[in-house]
Amino acid sequence: MAGHTRWKLDRERRLREGAPSHPEYDLAGLDLRLGDMIRERRRELGLTQAEVAELAGITQPALSRIEGGGGVPTLAMLDRIAKAMHTTFTITVGEHAAA
Template structure:
């Protein structure tokens, strides 16, 4: 597992590769890395290894690693499985931050 300083270096490198300008590729790279950062934070806070979460979620450890590094975007179904594997429920917001908020799953 990469150490904290190695992780920050890798993140900075990915952001640099995506480009310094505000454009869709940069925005997507930042979003993917933020998601990966958050998943990693939750996993580490729960004292779970990547291998353990991956096994419980039915995915490979390298796939989980790629997601945590911002190199892969999980489907909603995979996020659900990862959340269940870590014993958490994720809430994800999409769309314009200023727009009206509607809960599609509210019954």
């Protein structure tokens, strides 16, 4: 979780200072936001990592890594996690026009 906090602090600093973005930094941010979405939904449902992991057919440490931004699930794994929580995740890939 320390890495996650460090990322948030670095992001805030970059935004304040208007620092240019870096592709690897942006990818790490996407990983963390995906993990945040999964963790928030799991907590809303009152489920433990162990419960979701068992229902999704993955290990609890694997789910923990995903929630912490340290692991990126395959699309198939993300689908199993969503089904385990009776939810869907919408992910946009690539550039899209601002609304």
